[in-house]
Amino acid sequence: MCAIAALLIRSGDAGTRLAPASKTLLHRGPDGTGWAGWWPDGRTATGLQPQNAPIALVHHRLAVIDPTPAAAQPFALPEGILVFNGEIYNHAELAASLVRRGIRPRTHSDTEVLALLLAHDGLPAVDRLRGMFALLWLDLRRGDLLVVRDHLGIKPLYWAEVADGLALASEPKALRTLGAGKAADAQGLWDHLRFGVTDHREQSCLSGIRQVAPGSWMRIDLRAARIVERGRWWGPRPVGGDIGAAFRTSVDRHLVSDVPLGFSLSGGVDSSAIICAAARHRSQLKGIGFASGDAQDETQWMRLAAAAAGADLELVSASPQQADLDLDELIRIQDEPFGGPSLIAQWQVFRRARDLGLTVMLGGQGADELFGGYASAVAAQAVGLARRGLFGQAMRLLSQHPGRWRAAVSREIADRLPGLRAWSAAEPWLLTSWFRDRGVAPCQPPLARGRDRLGRLLISDLTSTTLPMLLRYEDRTSMRFSVENRVPYCDRDLVEAGLAIADDDKISVDGTTKACLREMLRGLVPDAILDRRDKIGFAAPERRWREDPSGPWQRILDAANPAAAPWLDVSMLRRAIATGRGDPSVWRSLIALRWGQVLAMEWP
Template sequence: MCGIAGWLDWERDLTRGTATATVTAMAQTLARRGPDDAGVWTAPRIGLGHRRLAVTDPGGGAQPMAALGEDDGRPLLVVSFSGEIHNHRELRAELRARGHRFRTASDTEVLLAAHRQWGPEAVTRFAGMFAYALWDIERQTLHLGRDPLGVKPLYYAEHDSGVVFGSEPKALFASGLVEPEVDAEGLTDVFTVAAKRPGDAVYRTLREVRPGHLLSFGRGGSTSYRYWRLVSAPHQDDPETTVATVRSLLEGIVAEQTLADVPLGALLSGGIDSSAITALGAAALTAGGGGPLATYSVDFAGGEDDFAADALHVSRDAPYVRAVVDHVGTKHQEVLVEPTALLAESGVALRARDYPGVGDLDVSLHLLFREVRGHLTVALSGEGADDAFGGYPWFAQEAERPSGGFPWSAGVRDRNAVLSPALRGRLDLHERLERRYREALGEVPRLDGESGTDRRMREVYYLQHTRFLPFLLDRKDRMSMVHGLEVRVPYCDHRLIEYVWNVPWRLKSLGGREKGLLRAAVEDVLPAAVVHRPKSGFPVGQSPEYLRSVREAVSDMISDPGAPAMELLDADALRAMVRGRQWVNGDFTPPPILPRALQLNDWLTEYGVRVVL
């Protein structure tokens, strides 16, 4: 999966002085993403750094990697690559037929050969999750590419004479050319959930390469090429064909993603999403002469006693996990999270993200991934199924009663309630989210003649894919890669998304069930109880011990005259939450505010963030 970093400069010679040490330091901040190897390549105008997690061709895929000229052996292209090109075997065969020769079995070398064959448009041929920085030596051009759904991150920041880039913000800060600053737009990202605009990066001076885009930097300036987008068209298939097509796509994608040169398993929650991936993955392994598939689930110690149902958590996972394990025959292990660890490990989650996340929802995922990494290098996940097939409760609500806003924020009351009086005078979260919502609606690829429920649901799916799903993928990437664990997401393959995008709501909710289409596509490989289980979200911390520790920590923060977060937060509002039970704000139980307030304070302190309003 790896971490990439680099520095392009049109005025400084990066082969002299401390430049190589700077690029090395940038890459070193990403060591946990790539614990297996490190490399740096420099030329007068550019330095490329890499930290490697060895998954494909562990012995031969060292990076940065160069494409060499056949006649003189000189480098023509050099790349630092993160992620996986899942269809690299097919591309390798096609490129061999065109005369290309390979010295490794890695997908990185396929990327280089593809770029030599087709130029920058080679990115349109890749199926997978990836981010890369490719330097074209002859043309003196840097290409920064990112996968269609944005599964793998890639940040950049332009400076006076070039650009720095990397897999995480911390790599850019290590260059000394970028400072951690946040303005009103960045604070909006911090105080709200899943409303970040594509390309924004929380920090004022940073940007993200947008999903499905290729940025190119040359002496004449920069260009942006959008190589992938959702295209709206009438859906012509009948229900039976639609179900069969989804099943066929999933089988092929999962089979591709079970191929690895290192230990592989699956994350299992007992919901339809992860259970389907588990069943199809186990079948693919068996067909290839492997297996059984290793599976892992997470629960909280004492969860059976502490569990309380809400809008996103309707049942405990454990009974359904066991049903899948028995039915499919996986080798299973449950990871138990101790409640005390949720607060104690909050700093790890913060430093993995480089900005405040969603409290214990981040921490519990980090703890799961830490345990899984002790057994596996690659794990399959069900992330993205709810977004593609309509699994969250707000989908059905929007079909009946459109909210007129981001669906997951429906019912949120006073967004500004926790802001300090001084900040409320400078930042109106309601106004900013309304503006972002209208901006997002303006991007929706409309279908001529579509109206009513179908029109609204196309809007909802677009909002889901471009605002909510990136929030989930960002969380998944940081909490897994901080342990050097590659998590693959079959439901985020663009070939599946392209097909499902145009399937109307009546078919996605086949049989009047949430994710009815997905359920119909996989019901023959799963226990009936799992096929019919309603959506239930990732487990959250409900232990009285954990809740008490958070209250105490917030009380200490309020009383600390040096706590930087208290310049942004309302002390009275926090005290009321400490005394009461209501830590959330809205119908769909968004992440609790108090743990996020603690992360905000730690972020401002540890990163020395300057607030620019």
């Protein structure tokens, strides 16, 4: 896990221009910094910051696998130079395949294995990788820079056009240092405020800064400093297989580390399964969870999971004052708006991990999107049953989740009539005229294409509307403390096996969500956890933080004025909060308001 950045310009000193941007990424890689440079006459150099090179690459290292200097980056071969962020979990078997071909790695690192594969096989080698990665391969034979991001975008990578060329970086803040992303993107802001969605488009919430799409690649010509080719190397596709075997293999892969690791616990099925599966092979495990101290506190479930795994459990919490102290730094590190207070809880967990000397943490992100864990999946399954003429089963399913009637109907209407009430349904404090004037499309992001309702929803959740932003949240928050966050449910083999499971096996008629996953985990995870129906997630004491005058909400409102955000009626938002409104739309508006202030955003 690391930070990478590159600047490609047609002439000039790229290293000098890139140096201030690279410093904004040091938290991602405190264990060493390396540079690479390329000159038009074919010369290259690695090590120190290059002088007067029109192309410069920089890498900040967080040493996890083979932490020796031999595995440092940039990693140079006669065929090219590699910098990458992430982990290749199957690097040992890939190294063995190289040896069989007469190619013998000199180190035990995944970095060298990846570089050798790219040198000998090029882009097709990426399909053999199992892991999380964002990579830059300076191909000296082709004269281009190959840019690749993993299948689900677990590891971040952004790019922007800058003066006389292109820049890439692990986080947008580095690109902002180079002059991009000073203004907000109106469409991204609307999608966040109205629908609670970010990271679903290539364009970020920062104008001019785009993400390299998950599962995609592009080539940048070194001399022209422009993108000349791009495409996708992966898309969501079902591949039949045993999800139990795929799950166990994924957890085993994610335990490979040369540094101490721990586990994020929430008390739910997903994170409990990870630590219980790890306990098959490891002892003296360490779990960290957030104790909210309110009605949604899941301490008893975290303790049950930890006891089943024979793990030590560390609990953290945050007062309203602590939440207020952390909020601005959290906004700065996230770069883009976020949707709820659970990130403040995450912040405490990863900070404690760092204090305990844990460099790697494993968590349960991705299972809900893959197996249907959200209430929206219940609504989608009910709609799918009704479309198949199974009205009795649909009614029975919704009777187990009475609150999903409205969601089922609303999403169905939005899908069939996307423009209906697109503007009028917005919260009254959002000045829709401001968004209209900037050409914003008011409709909810559409579901993925397909025939069955639940399958379309889950693919959208997995690749567009839900998981991408959750992965961004966890990546930024964990890396702020130089902690690598791993997500076993996002393993490519497990994802492809999960996509092959029938909808009726994911949401049962009796209303059980993630039914196939729960059944597979019997005997591994305590039944009391598997039988839970009160999905809470990584809950924070939002109400206590909101109502306490020393909490973050009050400070945001105190600093607000009508000129702070031209898209917001501040006085109307104040009145809504004063009358007791505390739903997610209020939180999203407050965070966007503070985001604009903390990052000194320009409004288009």
